Amino acid sequence: MAKIGVFICHCGENIGAKIDCNKLAATIGEHPGVAVSVEYKYFCADPGQESIKKAIRDNNLTGVVVAACSPRMHEATFRKACAEAGLNPYMCEIANIREHCSWVHTDPDMATEKAADITRSMIEKVKRNNKLQPIEVPVTRRALVIGGGIAGIQAALDIANAGQEVVLVEREPSLGGHMAQLSETFPTLDCSQCIMTPRMVEAAQHPKIRLLTYAEVVSVDGYIGNFHVKVKMKARYVDMESCTGCGDCITKCPQKKISSEFDCGIGKRTAIYTPFAQSVPNKPVIDKATCTYFKNGKCKVCMRSCQINAINFDMQDEFIELEIGAIVVATGFQVQNNAVYGEYGYGKYPDVITGLQFERLASASGPTFGKILRPSDGKEPKTIVFIQCAGSRDPSKGVRYCSKICCMYTAKHAMLYAHKVHEGKSHIFYMDIRAAGKGYDEFTRRAIEEDEASYVRGRVSKVWPKMSKLMVRGVDTLLGKPVLIAADMVVLATAMVPQPDAKEFAKTIGIAYDEYGFFNEAHLKLRPVESSTAGIFLAGTCQSPKDIPDSVSQASASASKVLALFSKQTLEREPVVASNNEATCAGCWGCVLACPYNAIEKKDILDRSGKLIKRVASVNPGLCQGCGTCVTFCRSNSLDLAGFTEKQIFAEVMGL
Amino acid sequence: MVIGYKPGTTADRRRPHFIRTPEEADQLVLDSACITNLSGYLVSEGLLSDEKAVAIFLKPDGIRSINILAAEAQLNIDQILILGFDINDNQVTALEGEKVEEFATLIESIKEQAPDALKNPLLEKIEGMTPKERFTFWQKEFSRCIKCYACRQACPMCYCRRCIVDCNQPQWVNTSSHTLGNFEWNIVRAFHLSGRCVGCGNCDRACPVNIPLRLINAKMAQEVLGSFDHFAGMSHTQEPVLASFKKDDSETFIL
Ligand SMILES: Cc1cc2nc3c(=O)[nH]c(=O)nc-3n(C[C@H](O)[C@H](O)[C@H](O)COP(=O)(O)OP(=O)(O)OC[C@H]3O[C@@H](n4cnc5c(N)ncnc54)[C@H](O)[C@@H]3O)c2cc1C
Ligand code: SF4
Ligand code: SF4
Numbered sequence: 005m006a007k008i009g010v011f012i013c014h015c016g017e018n019i020g021a022k023i024d025c026n027k028l029a030a031t032i033g034e035h036p037g038v039a040v041s042v043e044y045k046y047f048c049a050d051p052g053q054e055s056i057k058k059a060i061r062d063n064n065l066t067g068v069v070v071a072a073c074s075p076r077m078h079e080a081t082f083r084k085a086c087a088e089a090g091l092n093p094y095m096c097e098i099a100n101i102r103e104h105c106s107w108v109h110t111d112p113d114m115a116t117e118k119a120a121d122i123t124r125s126m127i128e129k130v131k132r133n134n135k136l137q138p139i140e141v142p143v144t145r146r147a148l149v150i151g152g153g154i155a156g157i158q159a160a161l162d163i164a165n166a167g168q169e170v171v172l173v174e175r176e177p178s179l180g181g182h183m184a185q186l187s188e189t190f191p192t193l194d195c196s197q198c199i200m201t202p203r204m205v206e207a208a209q210h211p212k213i214r215l216l217t218y219a220e221v222v223s224v225d226g227y228i229g230n231f232h233v234k235v236k237m238k239a240r241y242v243d244m245e246s247c248t249g250c251g252d253c254i255t256k257c258p259q260k261k262i263s264s265e266f267d268c269g270i271g272k273r274t275a276i277y278t279p280f281a282q283s284v285p286n287k288p289v290i291d292k293a294t295c296t297y298f299k300n301g302k303c304k305v306c307m308r309s310c311q312i313n314a315i316n317f318d319m320q321d322e323f324i325e326l327e328i329g330a331i332v333v334a335t336g337f338q339v340q341n342n343a344v345y346g347e348y349g350y351g352k353y354p355d356v357i358t359g360l361q362f363e364r365l366a367s368a369s370g371p372t373f374g375k376i377l378r379p380s381d382g383k384e385p386k387t388i389v390f391i392q393c394a395g396s397r398d399p400s401k402g403v404r405y406c407s408k409i410c411c412m413y414t415a416k417h418a419m420l421y422a423h424k425v426h427e428g429k430s431h432i433f434y435m436d437i438r439a440a441g442k443g444y445d446e447f448t449r450r451a452i453e454e455d456e457a458s459y460v461r462g463r464v465s466k467v468w469p470k471m472s473k474l475m476v477r478g479v480d481t482l483l484g485k486p487v488l489i490a491a492d493m494v495v496l497a498t499a500m501v502p503q504p505d506a507k508e509f510a511k512t513i514g515i516a517y518d519e520y521g522f523f524n525e526a527h528l529k530l531r532p533v534e535s536s537t538a539g540i541f542l543a544g545t546c547q548s549p550k551d552i553p554d555s556v557s558q559a560s561a562s563a564s565k566v567l568a569l570f571s572k573q574t575l576e577r578e579p580v581v582a583s584n585n586e587a588t589c590a591g592c593w594g595c596v597l598a599c600p601y602n603a604i605e606k607k608d609i610l611d612r613s614g615k616l617i618k619r620v621a622s623v624n625p626g627l628c629q630g631c632g633t634c635v636t637f638c639r640s641n642s643l644d645l646a647g648f649t650e651k652q653i654f655a656e657v658m659g660l
Numbered sequence: 661m662v663i664g665y666k667p668g669t670t671a672d673r674r675r676p677h678f679i680r681t682p683e684e685a686d687q688l689v690l691d692s693a694c695i696t697n698l699s700g701y702l703v704s705e706g707l708l709s710d711e712k713a714v715a716i717f718l719k720p721d722g723i724r725s726i727n728i729l730a731a732e733a734q735l736n737i738d739q740i741l742i743l744g745f746d747i748n749d750n751q752v753t754a755l756e757g758e759k760v761e762e763f764a765t766l767i768e769s770i771k772e773q774a775p776d777a778l779k780n781p782l783l784e785k786i787e788g789m790t791p792k793e794r795f796t797f798w799q800k801e802f803s804r805c806i807k808c809y810a811c812r813q814a815c816p817m818c819y820c821r822r823c824i825v826d827c828n829q830p831q832w833v834n835t836s837s838h839t840l841g842n843f844e845w846n847i848v849r850a851f852h853l854s855g856r857c858v859g860c861g862n863c864d865r866a867c868p869v870n871i872p873l874r875l876i877n878a879k880m881a882q883e884v885l886g887s888f889d890h891f892a893g894m895s896h897t898q899e900p901v902l903a904s905f906k907k908d909d910s911e912t913f914i915l
């Protein structure tokens with residue numbers, strides 16, 4: 005006989021204000037099989053949980069329904085409480101009368117009636133629940149970090165320093181990401197390269213880190229603790245083992261006019277190249293698209309110049325397979341293409357540049373060795389106009405969100421400019437100054453007060469060339485007057501956007517993304533570094549726009565999640581897995597194809613003499629994630645999901 | 661064995677016939693009344709288990725069902741020898757080819773014509789109805805259904821050893837002939853056959869109470885063709901439309 009305990013939670017006012025919990029408890033008390041039906045202010049609090057445990061022991065309950073908030077909030081809490089009272093945790097179910105009822109309805113009587121329906125339907129389900137036992141799966145203690153910017157490097161170092169193995173995959177020829185491109189960094193103005201390069205070297209030399217550069221993840225299979233990852237090693241045409249990084253080949257390469265990606269088009273590079281002088285690893289790659297030999301079949305100058313014969317034009321892409329326990333995604337961001345703003349003339353007038361290009365001009369190791377010079381004529385600009393929110397907070401042409409860092413880096417640019425060109429004058433058009441962060445407001449104040457940046461609150465409507473000047477027309481909304489400035493250079497504080505391939509990449513590794521392509525966290529407030537897929541974590545700007553301190557913090561948080569996972573030999577998995585009825589399976593293999601986790605195998609059924617009778621589908625419980633896709637597909641209704649069996653669901657529906 | 665047709669009770673009825681010796685060949689007929697899709701007999705329990713070849717008379721729709729049955733691992737195409745024919749204006753013409761792969765171009769051209777071929781004035785009329793009118797229309801049609809499951813028995817795609825309607829723990833599809841049960845059965849059937857039905861009409865002809873099943877079949881075929889560019893029975897390796905996805909599938913209803 006079923007003896008079900010029903011516990012109706014007020015959730016303070018959340019449920020209690022809309023639903024008459026006393027009445028609900030009384031109604032439910034009459035339902036067949038219900039032994040206890042009580043209400044309480046907060047069942048999730050300690051006294052609430054204790055009362056559930058006491059009721060289980062006193063009444064020998066066979067099942068429990070907690071009518072409360074979403075199971076995503078407290079299912080685990082209540083199941084644990086049940087287990088502590090000696091009831092199998094899977095005999096406890098949540099009836100969601102908050103999100104599904106009190107929050108969305110206005111009429112108290114009808115809401116109370118609906119809450120009774122929801123609760124009854126769960127009681128009917130619980131009556132058919134089975135006692136399930138958790139599944140133990142082994143954990144591979146090796147982490148994969150994807151992306152070698154500051155976030156990826158930090159996560160890799162934290163995990164490796166705790167003694168666990170890491171594979172760090174970066175798709176460019178060198179580690180570093182955007183931070184390697186920056187000149188000085190707000191709010192302390194320390195040199196970006198000087199703090200970044202040592203971390204890059206540390207990561208490359210760490211005995212626990214296997215560094216794979218010029219490499220890309222092509223597929224991820226498996227599940228938390230047991231991922232199988234395939235990585236493509238793009239052909240470098242330079243043997244990593246023997247190359248000493250002397251750079252003779254780079255000096256000799258006849259292709260010298262290729263626009264450098266690292267210098268954002270302001271500097272040039274060769275076809276065989278390292279992105280920058282401090283690259284890690286400091287070994288070049290040949291860019292097939294621009295190399296004379298690959299284009300015309302003749303050249304090989306680099307090969308002849310290499311003293312140790314490290315260059316090999318026959319090299320092919322290679323694939324490596326990795327067994328991985330946890331993944332940290334740190335694939336970073338891109339800056340938006342400003343050509344969308346025709347009125348600013350980016351791409352048309354060479355002296356309209358992006359903030360990132362300005363970083364390269366200001367960088368001591370950049371194409372101008374740290375001198376601020378105009379790309380058009382190499383002259384020092386005397387007046388610079390900075391345009392903030394060039395793309396951010398602009399739903400019509402740019403993106404709706406705030407890129408968070410542009411106010412800060414624009415103030416930094418004005419300061420760097422003042423320090424380098426003493427008589428230089430900077431004007432900054434802004435919408436608001438958003439400088440929340442440790443030492444941030446003080447920093448922007450310094451730009452205004454000490455370095456005399458002139459801030460104009462308003463938007464720029466047009467930029468056009470006149471003689472050797474750029475005329476900037478905007479409006480000062482505080483004075484309510486139009487402004488016209490003759491500038492030598494215009495710097496756009498370009499929006500931070502996801503990597504162009506972010507959505508494709510997310511599909512490849514199986515995580516969720518938002519409308520822009522930033523990767524989704526499992527819960528914005530409570531699980532900000534977990535992705536929606538168990539065992540895959542997020543770090544840095546691939547999740548949302550961030551500065552360096554935030555990227556690093558999130559990377560360390562991800563690392564600690566990975567280390568927590570690696571602290572045990574095995575992992576307890578929910579026993580919510582599918583199984584197949586071999587007698588009725590028609591062997592159509594639809595489920596094999598439909599299963600997103602490749603958890604279903606084909607199995608031969610043999611008779612005693614070993615003759616094949618038929619072939620049927622068979623679910624591997626270690627791989628199954630309990631998504632239920634196969635169950636919905638199977639036409640012969642052969643598959644069923646533990647914890648959500650057809651009988652349970654049917655009873656749940658009929659209970660309504 | 662050869663699976664073909666023999667005369668039935670009247671001139672426009674033909675029966676399936678199975679022969680095993682050359683002498684029996686005289687018993688076979690082939691004329692414009694041979695419209696039944698015979699491919700379902702191939703998956704009868706044990707028929708193909710001796711691994712011997714079977715020759716079978718098939719129209720293009722039947723040839724497409726061979727592809728589906730093969731794609732769903734129900735038969736091995738190496739065992740099937742196709743005696744292809746087509747009927748146009750009451751004239752029977754032979755089709756070139758023996759192995760199912762040899763009919764690929766023919767099936768390709770049928771797919772090209774499908775958007776027009778699937779059009780039907782009654783279907784358009786139903787689409788023009790309000791949801792309420794449509795419900796009433798189908799409620800009336802389905803009210804005649806006696807749950808004989810002749811449509812299922814006649815369909816070559818309905819090969820499951822246990823059909824979902826035979827499942828009574830729980831009883832998803834109500835067996836009684838009232839509105840709920842009738843809708844449940846006919847919707848399940850439509851869903852299970854979408855992207856698989858070749859439009860042979862076996863079910864429609866089998867229905868003793870003349871429910872226009874062909875309309876449902878045609879509608880579902882239009883849907884999978886329009887939404888997923890899927891045309892049932894293109895090849896013996898075609899993936900089932902409801903168990904596979906392409907990265908560029910439209911996502912009009914998610915988010
Ligand atoms: C103009 C400008 C100035 C800035 N100034 C400052 C400042 O002064 N102070 C500050 O705190 N912040 C500043 N920032 C912000 C700072 O650059 C970022 O916070 C930081 O670089 C983010 O690091 P990340 O590792 O998340 O991303 P990234 O630096 O973008 O690194 C991501 C890495 O992942 C790699 N990658 C991408 N996709 C793949 C893939 N599929 N497989 C393998 N590898 C992949 C990329 O090649 C790259 O190396 C500035 C930003 C800009 C645009
Ligand atoms: S979908 Fe169903 S019938 Fe087909 S193979 Fe899978 S379990 Fe068997
Ligand atoms: S429930 Fe079915 S489809 Fe989902 S993971 Fe398990 S076996 Fe695969």
Ligand code: SF4
Nearest residue numbers: 815857858860861863
């Ligand atoms: S559903 Fe009807 S028309 Fe379609 S394949 Fe089956 S029997 Fe033929």
Ligand code: SF4
Nearest residue numbers: 805806808809811867
């Ligand atoms: S053949 Fe007709 S009456 Fe019989 S079950 Fe099918 S639709 Fe109903």
